[in-house]
Amino acid sequence: MGKGKLFILAVWIYIETFCTVFSFTDEEFIFGNSTINSTDWLTDFSDIESKFALRTVEVPDDDLCYIEPGQAESIIACEFNVTAKTFVIIHGWTVTGMYESWVPKLVNALYEREPTANVIVVDWLHRAQQHYPTSAAYTKLVGRDVAKFVTWLLDVLDYPWDNLHLLGYSLGAHVAGIAGLLTNSKVNRITGLDPAGPTFEYADAQSSLSPDDANFVDVLHTNTRGSPDRSIGIQRPVGHVDIYPNGGTFQPGCDLQKTMKMIVSSGLANMDQLVKCSHERSIHLFIDSLVNAQDHQSMAYRCNNKESFDKGVCLSCRKNRCNKLGYEINRVRSRRSTKMYLKTREMMPYKVFHYQVKVHFFSKDALSLTEQPIRVSLYGTHGEKEDITHVLPELKTNSTVSFLLTTDVDIGELLMVKMGWDKDSYFGWSDWWRSSNFHIRRLRVKAGETQARVIFRAKEGEFAYLSRGGEPAVFVKSKEDQATRKQERLHKRKMHGSSFKKETV
Numbered sequence: 001m002g003k004g005k006l007f008i009l010a011v012w013i014y015i016e017t018f019c020t021v022f023s024f025t026d027e028e029f030i031f032g033n034s035t036i037n038s039t040d041w042l043t044d045f046s047d048i049e050s051k052f053a054l055r056t057v058e059v060p061d062d063d064l065c066y067i068e069p070g071q072a073e074s075i076i077a078c079e080f081n082v083t084a085k086t087f088v089i090i091h092g093w094t095v096t097g098m099y100e101s102w103v104p105k106l107v108n109a110l111y112e113r114e115p116t117a118n119v120i121v122v123d124w125l126h127r128a129q130q131h132y133p134t135s136a137a138y139t140k141l142v143g144r145d146v147a148k149f150v151t152w153l154l155d156v157l158d159y160p161w162d163n164l165h166l167l168g169y170s171l172g173a174h175v176a177g178i179a180g181l182l183t184n185s186k187v188n189r190i191t192g193l194d195p196a197g198p199t200f201e202y203a204d205a206q207s208s209l210s211p212d213d214a215n216f217v218d219v220l221h222t223n224t225r226g227s228p229d230r231s232i233g234i235q236r237p238v239g240h241v242d243i244y245p246n247g248g249t250f251q252p253g254c255d256l257q258k259t260m261k262m263i264v265s266s267g268l269a270n271m272d273q274l275v276k277c278s279h280e281r282s283i284h285l286f287i288d289s290l291v292n293a294q295d296h297q298s299m300a301y302r303c304n305n306k307e308s309f310d311k312g313v314c315l316s317c318r319k320n321r322c323n324k325l326g327y328e329i330n331r332v333r334s335r336r337s338t339k340m341y342l343k344t345r346e347m348m349p350y351k352v353f354h355y356q357v358k359v360h361f362f363s364k365d366a367l368s369l370t371e372q373p374i375r376v377s378l379y380g381t382h383g384e385k386e387d388i389t390h391v392l393p394e395l396k397t398n399s400t401v402s403f404l405l406t407t408d409v410d411i412g413e414l415l416m417v418k419m420g421w422d423k424d425s426y427f428g429w430s431d432w433w434r435s436s437n438f439h440i441r442r443l444r445v446k447a448g449e450t451q452a453r454v455i456f457r458a459k460e461g462e463f464a465y466l467s468r469g470g471e472p473a474v475f476v477k478s479k480e481d482q483a484t485r486k487q488e489r490l491h492k493r494k495m496h497g498s499s500f501k502k503e504t505v
């Protein structure tokens, strides 16, 4: 069997294991015989199996001090800081029964950002190491453990609930949700990092993470491929703000080719780590937001779906339509979940700059083409990004096209744009094509990060010409752009300043 086939087989087995359909229906298995309506159970610590370690800046990678529910002296022993914020990290399903390498990384990043904070790691490794459906069912018990723990901790210290932030990854996101549901005060914030999909996609709000579980619930979806009940990450929105980086399905740098290379160099033993690349990206995006906030804050944009986002039509920041990804997110709560999108790089810092390019293609000939490769170069006051490749799904005579481009460098204010039409290498087109071209008068670019809109016109003459395999068309910032903006401002002032106008509306 070739390496490729072996890989696919391994991935398949992994996903099968992960996705085996949840079959427990016996509520008693989950809840025992206690009734949930009474809150007495909250103070019964006898059945708590999870452990709660307060990690330190000095030793972020080991559980050296456990806070034990009911034992106030353990709070003092672990040097819990009652005036600082508290983060509770909840891991997900594990094949090895050990903490994964992201745990100390997240602990470190939280301490880097909030040096005096209390970063607590929930250890439910034993229950998380079972057959996936069993571990998935255990989220209810672990959620109860966490609810009891935080309720006791906060009550005994008279500690403000507003300082409590739960962060859960995969199954841990649902644990956080269940914990938030069961506490008698509201948890301030829950961050769901690619909440697990199998057995939760169609589950009710009580059994999975949902907006009711905290004052604010933000969610990153990074591995939502395939049919809903087979997707490793949950596909439906489960928070107040649900962000789908790169469409949420699959993350850059996690492709088969790259994974294959890693397998060749590090062996099949790391298979589960490699397969989880996209799933775990949610954590690294959050870490990025903690440590690279100064210059590399990623922005996400509200959009109905991935397809619209890829057309570049969602780069608006009006009325909370854009938000910061990760730690610094603005708490926007609407009745329905807000779905947001962005693109990222394949490594940290993940931030890219988003641009919508809108262009009208004129032609004498009636052309209608699909899947046309183009190449755009952007030049700005700080730098440039050349040869960004893009495939236009449709290129038709006398039609306007809008698409999204991204750059990983900050090019500043845009000054010049070049656009070339690549030869399609697959087909040997006849000479007929050489005589065919489009001409473009203007090109509009909107920058998501700065919200600037710039109109470009052909550098020479009224039109710039675009021919397949030919020289790129060159556009420069249009003077009429400024005039237009001034007019727009004047217009706005007129609209808002006149009471006469209001009456007629």
Ligand SMILES: *[C@@H]1O[C@H](CO)[C@@H](O)[C@H](O)[C@H]1NC(C)=O
Pocket: 033, 034
């Ligand atoms: C609940 O279960 C415990 C032990 O499993 C048992 O001692 C107790 O009587 C049960 N309580 C009720 C109300 O069934």
Ligand SMILES: *[C@@H]1O[C@H](CO)[C@@H](O)[C@H](O)[C@H]1NC(C)=O
Pocket: 035, 037, 038, 039
């Ligand atoms: C809980 O529910 C049971 C039956 O549903 C009821 O008899 C009991 O009074 C309730 N307890 C509280 C504290 O609401």
Ligand SMILES: *[C@@H]1O[C@H](CO)[C@@H](O)[C@H](O)[C@H]1NC(C)=O
Pocket: 081, 082, 083, 084, 085, 116, 117
């Ligand atoms: C506890 O946290 C507060 C607020 O962040 C900080 O000012 C103080 O120095 C911390 N105390 C200790 C002992 O770290």
Ligand SMILES: *[C@@H]1O[C@H](CO)[C@@H](O)[C@H](O)[C@H]1NC(C)=O
Pocket: 362, 363, 364, 365, 366, 367, 397, 398
């Ligand atoms: C496209 O529009 C231009 C001007 O609006 C016109 O001259 C030209 O004939 C049109 N092309 C086709 C194929 O209809």
